[in-house]
Every structure is written in structure tokens, then in C-alpha cells.
Amino acid sequence: MLAISTRGFLWSDVETRTLLNIWGEQDIQTALDGNFRNSHVYRDVARRLGEMGFERTPEQCRVRIKSLKRQFLLAKEGNLRNNGQYHKICKFYDAMERILSSRPQIDPQELLDSGAVGDETMDGTEEEEDTDPPQHPYLESTGECSYPETQVKMEYPPIPIPVTVGNGYSSQSASGPSSSRPKRPKKRHADLPLDSLMERFLEQSAEAEQSFYQLEEQRLQVEDRRREAEHARELHMLQVLGQMFSSIATRNPVAPATTAMPPARNTMESTMQPGVPMSASSHMMRGRSFIERSFSLGTAARTGMDDILPLVKNIVPPLTSKKHKGQDGRIGIIGGCQEYTGAPYFAAISALKVGADLSHVFCTKDAAIVIKSYSPELIVHPVLDSPNAVEEIEKWLPRLHSLVVGPGLGRDDKLLKNAKEVIEKSKARDIPIVIDADGLWLVAQQPSVIQGYQKGILTPNYMEFTRLYEAMYHEPLDSSDHQRSAMELSVAMGNLTVVLKGEEDLITDGNKVILCRQEGSGRRCGGQGDLLSGSLGVLAHWAYASSADMTKSVNPSVVAAFGACSLTRQCNKQAFHKHGRATTTTDMIQEISSAFKKLFES
Ligand SMILES: NC(=O)C1=CN([C@@H]2O[C@H](COP(=O)(O)OP(=O)(O)OC[C@H]3O[C@@H](n4cnc5c(N)ncnc54)[C@H](OP(=O)(O)O)[C@@H]3O)[C@@H](O)[C@H]2O)[C@@H](O)CC1
Numbered sequence: 039m040l041a042i043s044t045r046g047f048l049w050s051d052v053e054t055r056t057l058l059n060i061w062g063e064q065d066i067q068t069a070l071d072g073n074f075r076n077s078h079v080y081r082d083v084a085r086r087l088g089e090m091g092f093e094r095t096p097e098q099c100r101v102r103i104k105s106l107k108r109q110f111l112l113a114k115e116g117n118l119r120n121n122g123q124y125h126k127i128c129k130f131y132d133a134m135e136r137i138l139s140s141r142p143q144i145d146p147q148e149l150l151d152s153g154a155v156g157d158e159t160m161d162g163t164e165e166e167e168d169t170d171p172p173q174h175p176y177l178e179s180t181g182e183c184s185y186p187e188t189q190v191k192m193e194y195p196p197i198p199i200p201v202t203v204g205n206g207y208s209s210q211s212a213s214g215p216s217s218s219r220p221k222r223p224k225k226r227h228a229d230l231p232l233d234s235l236m237e238r239f240l241e242q243s244a245e246a247e248q249s250f251y252q253l254e255e256q257r258l259q260v261e262d263r264r265r266e267a268e269h270a271r272e273l274h275m276l277q278v279l280g281q282m283f284s285s286i287a288t289r290n291p292v293a294p295a296t297t298a299m300p301p302a303r304n305t306m307e308s309t310m311q312p313g314v315p316m317s318a319s320s321h322m323m324r325g326r327s328f329i330e331r332s333f334s335l336g337t338a339a340r341t342g343m344d345d346i347l348p349l350v351k352n353i354v355p356p357l358t359s360k361k362h363k364g365q366d367g368r369i370g371i372i373g374g375c376q377e378y379t380g381a382p383y384f385a386a387i388s389a390l391k392v393g394a395d396l397s398h399v400f401c402t403k404d405a406a407i408v409i410k411s412y413s414p415e416l417i418v419h420p421v422l423d424s425p426n427a428v429e430e431i432e433k434w435l436p437r438l439h440s441l442v443v444g445p446g447l448g449r450d451d452k453l454l455k456n457a458k459e460v461i462e463k464s465k466a467r468d469i470p471i472v473i474d475a476d477g478l479w480l481v482a483q484q485p486s487v488i489q490g491y492q493k494g495i496l497t498p499n500y501m502e503f504t505r506l507y508e509a510m511y512h513e514p515l516d517s518s519d520h521q522r523s524a525m526e527l528s529v530a531m532g533n534l535t536v537v538l539k540g541e542e543d544l545i546t547d548g549n550k551v552i553l554c555r556q557e558g559s560g561r562r563c564g565g566q567g568d569l570l571s572g573s574l575g576v577l578a579h580w581a582y583a584s585s586a587d588m589t590k591s592v593n594p595s596v597v598a599a600f601g602a603c604s605l606t607r608q609c610n611k612q613a614f615h616k617h618g619r620a621t622t623t624t625d626m627i628q629e630i631s632s633a634f635k636k637l638f639e640s
């Protein structure tokens with residue numbers, strides 16, 4: 039079942055009811071009952087919830103249940119005193135009652151008075167790893183952990199349970215069943231009508247709950263960032279280790295290896311013949327180490343491009359009347375500023391011509407008017423230089439299948455910063471990200487922005503490649519062996535797919551290299567790279583949406599890159615055939631349809 043993203047802090051009613059159904063299941067209740075350590079039970083609850091299509095962490099489930107129990111207990115106590123009126127304050131009262139009625143009885147007043155409200159007493163929800171000393175009265179009483187600034191206490195109604203005169207209960211009895219208990223604070227609202235008190239109570243408890251979940255959301259975001267940083271650090275360590283082992287094996291088997299970061303270039307000799315891919319194993323035999331990946335070029339690599347082309351054909355989705363608009367691809371281009379309006383247009387229109395259903399351009403305000411005037415087919419958002427650019431673009435991310443960052447982006451710091459944040463957000467959504475042109479400038483300044491992201495694809499021309507390489511290795515590029523250098527760059531970037539464009543396009547994911555030598559022409563008009571990156575955005579989406587069978591377990595990024603290179607070069611050839619020296623990128627874009635058919639649909 040398709041998972042619904044529920045990382046937001048608010049729980050919908052349907053989600054809450056699903057949670058309650060799961061929590062109320064016999065085996066869950068039995069597992070919770072009398073069990074002091076129960077994080078494994080909430081892991082199970084979160085898993086079952088996930089199966090129902092709602093993504094929540096075990097901690098989120100636990101906190102939600104706790105909050106529901108609190109509401110229920112308050113309502114239950116109110117009911118006892120006020121003839122069922124308080125039923126209204128707990129939306130899920132009936133479900134809670136049904137579940138909890140089969141649980142051991144507790145004294146609700148005791149829970150309310152203590153402020154602990156009994157989750158731990160009932161379920162034993164103390165976290166297994168919570169060993170920090172208590173920092174807060176609430177933490178002290180419950181053993182809760184994590185975020186000291188969280189005003190968890192706000193979840194209790196800040197007004198006391200009101201007492202209506204003449205309801206059969208004395209104010210003393212309302213404050214607690216036992217007179218020996220410490221007295222509760224004096225009722226400040228005893229003279230207000232019950233309805234308005236209940237209304238205020240409901241409002242405040244909803245606000246408190248909302249603020250709690252907001253804080254919970256913030257905590258999760260911090261946790262995500264921490265995990266990402268950890269992942270990048272691990273990757274970095276792996277690379278350092280790889281270099282160490284490589285040095286030990288090749289230079290001096292007994293001397294201790296020196297570690298250098300960025301990794302020093304390896305000195306092995308390439309034995310590759312043109313058109314013959316270099317295999318990772320041949321590197322390994324020479325002491326070169328690579329980070330393991332889950333895809334390989336397999337047997338297809340041995341015979342080169344002839345075997346990759348059928349895989350590209352496999353990923354092209356069939357056109358059927360059963361589909362609706364958007365299913366074959368919604369692509370986003372991040373780029374377009376005052377100076378460069380052509381590049382994002384070329385990329386976006388190429389994406390449409392290749393077969394995406396919708397193509398969005400996120401550019402500056404100035405550029406938007408111009409780009410809109412080029413084509414009514416594009417959806418153009420004039421947001422890239424707005425103060426809330428990232429939020430504006432983020433709103434669209436859930437609807438995009440892939441992103442192309444860089445065509446016509448320019449190098450203004452503010453725009454680069456926005457692009458960087460959009461890349462970060464897109465990585466979290468696990469969508470393919472093609473980085474080209476000024477996006478590569480950004481990567482050269484801050485490689486970590488995309489390093490290690492397996493669905494990231496870099497498409498440098500030779501100049502951009504040199505810049506990236508030197509940023510990673512801090513030494514001049516050895517221009518005598520492009521294939522080796524491209525592999526080295528890919529490895530340094532965490533086995534990202536690198537497409538080094540040129541007389542022959544060289545595609546590598548750090549394990550092997552394939553060459554695209556589709557015939558093009560001698561015409562090098564600006565914008566051809568944009569045609570390539572826009573096409574690649576679509577093909578990458580199709581490749582990742584295809585089953586492993588379709589790509590024969592070859593890295594989808596490599597299959598898509600091979601398709602985009604072949605297509606661009608074929609367009610160049612066809613356009614040149616018609617226009618010769620006058621060929622422009624617009625002429626090439628007009629060839630996409632027939633070039634595509636010739637390459638991938640014949
Ligand atoms: N119509 C539009 O709106 C278009 C806008 N575009 C946008 O322009 C922005 C800047 O992109 P960019 O590529 O011009 O910038 P940059 O990386 O500084 O390179 C500049 C210098 O690098 C060199 N050089 C280039 N290729 C090389 C090679 N293969 N091998 C060797 N050298 C090579 C060459 O140096 P030169 O020959 O002048 O010495 C060149 O002058 C970017 O946003 C892009 O998307 C383009 O998409 C085109 C259509």
C-alpha cells in the first residue's frame with residue numbers, strides 16, 4: 039500500500055482511529071499490560087500503522103496514545119462528577135473506554151493530581167534508553183526523555199476541572215476523592231458557566247496538543263539532520279579507509295598508509311580500450327577500493343552501449359488511455375535568472391518533448407516573464423529570488439518526480455543558497471536530482487550538498503568536470519585519462535553517477551564506465567547540455583520507477599544517463615543534417631520526437 043506521509047505534527051481523525059484500533063488489539067494490550075519496557079510494542083504499533091498507510095514513528099504513536107489517555111481520563115473524571123457532560127471533551131471517548139475497560143483499573147484522580155497521568159503506570163512506557171537525570175517535574179514523574187524545552191505539561195488543561203454548584207458533589211469531593219490528599223489549587227473558574235469552561239478547556243487543550251506536536255516535529259527534523267550528517271561522516275570515513283587500503287596495497291605493503299582527505303588520486307594505470315568499460319574488479323585487483331553499491335553494470339558493461347540501449351527502451355512507459363495527466367512525469371527545473379532565460383527553457387521544454395506530462399520552472403521574477411513568453415506549455419514560478427523561495431518551492435516537491443538543478447541558475451549567492459536548500463529537501467523526498475551548469479558550481483563549492491545521494495546525477499562539461507575534480511582532490515586534473523578521472527570523481531562523491539560530456543560521453547557510477555558514442559555533429563551551439571539535463575530528468579524518473587527486471591539490475595541513473603546522452607547526440611545529428619552550421623538548440627529540440635522514436639521505439 040502506498041504510504042501516506044504523516045510526518046506533520048497533527049493527527050487526522052482517521053489516522054487516530056486507525057491507531058486506536060491497532061492499539062486496542064488484544065495482543066498489543068496484552069503486551070503492554072504490566073510490561074515496564076514497551077518500546078518494542080510501540081514499534082509494532084508503528085509498523086502496523088505503516089501497513090495501513092500512515093507513516094509514524096513508534097515515539098509518535100506512544101505520545102499520541104499518551105495524550106489520548108490523558109484526555110480520556112480527564113473526561114472520565116469529569117463525567118463522574120458532572121453526569122456525562124465531559125464526554126464531549128474527548129473525541130475518542132467511546133473507543134478509549136472500550137479498550138481501557140479491559141485494562142487494570144487506576145484511580146484517575148490520583149493520576150491527574152500527580153500530573154503524571156498514568157501512561158507509565160498503565161503501560162510502562164518508560165524508554166529503554168532513558169538514563170538521564172530528570173530535568174523537569176514532568177520528566178521526573180514520568181521518565182519521559184528527549185527535549186527539555188518541550189512544554190509537555192501544557193497538555194493538561196491549564197484550567198482546573200470546573201465544579202458546578204448543585205450537581206450533588208461538594209467542591210471538596212470534586213477536588214479529590216480523599217481528603218487526606220494534598221489540596222488542589224483553588225478553583226479560579228468556579229463561577230463561570232460549565233459550557234464556556236468546557237469550551238475554553240477544549241480550546242486550550244487543542245492548542246497545547248498542537249504546540250506539543252510542533253515541538254515534536256522540530257525534534258524529528260533535528261534528528262533527521264543529525265542522521266544525515268552522520269551518514270555523510272560515515273561515507274567520508276569509508277572513503278578515507280578505501281584510500282588507506284589502496285595505499286597499503288599498491289605502494290608499501292608494510293608501511294602504514296597515510297590518510298588524506300579529499301582522497302589522493304590513485305596512481306594505477308588504466309588499461310581500458312576505447313569503448314570497453316573499465317570494471318571495478320580490475321580496479322580492485324590494482325588495489326583500488328570502491329564503495330559497494332547495490333547496482334552494477336553487470337554483463338551489460340562488457341559489451342558497452344549496445345546492451346544499455348535495450349534497457350533504455352525498457353524504461354520508456356507505454357502510452358495508454360488508462361493514464362492520467364502527470365503519471366508519466368512531473369519535472370522541476372531550478373534555474374533561470376536575469377541573464378539566463380534560455381537554459382531553463384531548453385531543459386524544461388526538452389523534458390516535455392521527451393514525454394513528461396508537466397514541466398515546472400522555478401526561476402527569478404525577472405526571468406519568469408521572459409520564460410513564460412517562450413512557451414505556454416511550461417509552468418513557471420517566479421519564486422527563486424523571493425524571500426521565502428525555499429518554502430514556495432517545497433510546496434511543489436511532493437508533486438515532482440525529479441528535479442534538474444542549475445540550468446541558467448547563475449552564481450548569485452542568494453540563489454545558490456536557495457538551490458542548495460531545495461536540493462536538501464528533495465533528497466529527503468528521495469527523488470532523482472540531476473545537477474548541471476551552475477548547480478555544478480554549487481557542488482564544487484559544497485560537495486556535501488549531494489555527496490553520497492544515490493539518485494544524484496552530475497552532468498559536467500569538461501570545464502565543470504575539472505572544477506569539480508580539483509575541488510575534491512586539490513590537485514590538477516590529469517587530462518590524459520578521462521575515464522579514470524571520471525571514476526575517481528564519482529567515488530569521491532560517494533558513487534554518484536557522473537556524466538562527463540564531450541566528444542564521447544563518459545558515464546560512470548564509480549564502479550564501471552560506459553561510453554556513449556552516438557554519432558552527433560561538429561556543431562557546438564550553447565544549450566545542448568540543457569537539452570541533455572532536461573531529458574535526463576524525465577528518463578531518471580522512468581528508470582527509478584521501473585522494476586529492477588527492466589533495467590536488469592543496472593544502476594537506473596546510468597541507464598537514464600545513457601538514454602539522455604544518446605538522444606541529445608542523435609538530435610544534434612538530425613538537426614545538423616537539416617540546418618548545418620546554422621543549427622541551434624531550438625532546432626535540436628524539434629528533432630526530439632523523431633530521434634526518440636528512432637532510438638528507443640524502433
Ligand atoms: N541560452 C542560454 O540561456 C544558455 C545559458 N547557459 C547557462 O549559462 C550559464 C553558464 O554556463 P557556462 O557553461 O557558460 O559556464 P562556465 O562553466 O563558466 O563555462 C564557461 C567557459 O568554460 C569553457 N568551456 C565550456 N565548455 C567547455 C569544454 N567542453 N571544454 C573546454 N572548455 C569549456 C569555455 O571557456 P573559453 O572557451 O571561453 O575559454 C567557457 O567560456 C549556466 O547557467 C548555463 O546553464 C548555457 O546553458 C548555454 C545556453
Ligand SMILES: Nc1ncnc2c1ncn2[C@@H]1O[C@H](COP(=O)(O)OP(=O)(O)OP(=O)(O)O)[C@@H](O)[C@H]1O
Pocket residue numbers: 475498499500539540541542543558559562563564565566567568569570603606607
Ligand atoms: N566534441 C563533441 N562531439 C560530439 N558531441 C559533443 C561534443 N561535445 C559535446 N557534445 C555533446 O553535446 C551535448 C552537450 O554537451 P556540452 O559539452 O555542449 O554541454 P554544456 O557545455 O553543458 O552545454 P550548455 O551549452 O547547455 O551549457 C552532450 O550530449 C555531448 O555529448
